[in-house]
Amino acid sequence: MKQNNLKVAHIRHLKGDYVHLTLTYDESMEIPKPGQFFMLKTETTLIARPISVHNFFYVLKKGYVEFLFKVVGEGTYDLSKKTKGDTITLWGPIGNHFPVFEDRKTALLVAGGRGIAPLFYLTTTLFEKGYDIYLFYGVKESEELVHLLRLKNLCKKLFITTEDGKKGKKGFITSLFSDSISQYFDTREQPSLFDERSAQSPVCYVCGPDIMIERVCEISLKHDIETYISLEARMACGTGVCLGCTVETAGGRIYHICKEGPIFNAKEFYCL
Ligand SMILES: Cc1cc2nc3c(=O)[nH]c(=O)nc-3n(C[C@H](O)[C@H](O)[C@H](O)COP(=O)(O)OP(=O)(O)OC[C@H]3O[C@@H](n4cnc5c(N)ncnc54)[C@H](O)[C@@H]3O)c2cc1C
Ligand code: FES
Secondary structure, three states: OOOEEEEEEEEEEOHHHEEEEEEEOOOOOOOOOOOOEEEEOOOOOOOOEEEEOOEEEEEOOEEEEEEEEEOOOHHHHHHHOOOOOOEEEEEEEEOOOOOOOOOOOEEEEEEEHHHHHHHHHHHHHHHHOOOEEEEEEEEOOHHHOOOHHHHHHHOOEEEEEEOOOOOOEEOOHHHHHHHHHHHHHHHOOOOOOOOOOOOOOOEEEEEOOHHHHHHHHHHHHHOOOEEEEEOOOOOOOOOOOOOOOEEEOOOOOEEEOOOOOOEEEHHHOOOO
């Protein structure tokens, strides 16, 4: 896959070791779709790092791609040290993308921690398509929450949980998701969750830690909600060659997350 050198247009250091990186896009490159990712090269690590597209937009006909990443090791630390005008070598967009259905109008998004990175781009895309968006967004510490104001404007409802209890509801997002969905579907006790239009065929999109994805899928699939998950693995090549990112489905099929993913229908992994 062709490598490109993109210039840093903007870099912002957020709380909770998060970095918001904006690169000036190259017109010759394919426009990324929500759920796709790029491999970003760093100076000190031999292997590039996979980072999801956080947003893509135009200003005065110039394209910009945004990434949101948490500094967790050498590679992300290197990227965080870039400054405006520096060049970053990357390749992509890689992988498949979240399916967006023209005939649906309701989306349930569940983001855990840095899982908000790809789901933010999905949120802006679904908003433009006229979807009612119900976003369940959970983090450990309240300072990790990003873009709350923008998300509030884009979503019909925004549900927040923090483990430190300083913002939103104290606890796990899986509990809030479970309570909200179960109450609505089992007893209809909470009609305020969906209006009539929204209650028809919602699609669920999930990104976050594996355990969170598993719990959310248990609930969504139990209620027959079509669910798409974004999976992660350590990646070396990002092109399907090194076999480093394989996952096995419930039916024993082997996929490369970088090639056949990172987005999968949850039914393939979680059979109830
Ligand atoms: C398709 C895809 C999209 C991603 N998108 C984003 C994103 O948008 N924002 C973001 O912050 N991160 C994202 N990640 C994770 C990101 O790639 C890793 O955090 C990064 O590669 C770590 O590199 P490092 O050199 O800083 O840390 P390393 O020194 O390589 O690792 C530091 C620690 O993080 C753990 N780690 C590294 N990679 C992963 C992983 N993939 N899953 C779980 N644990 C890991 C390691 O086990 C280690 O404990 C994505 C991963 C994939 C596969
Ligand atoms: S990262 Fe090498 S096969 Fe997926």
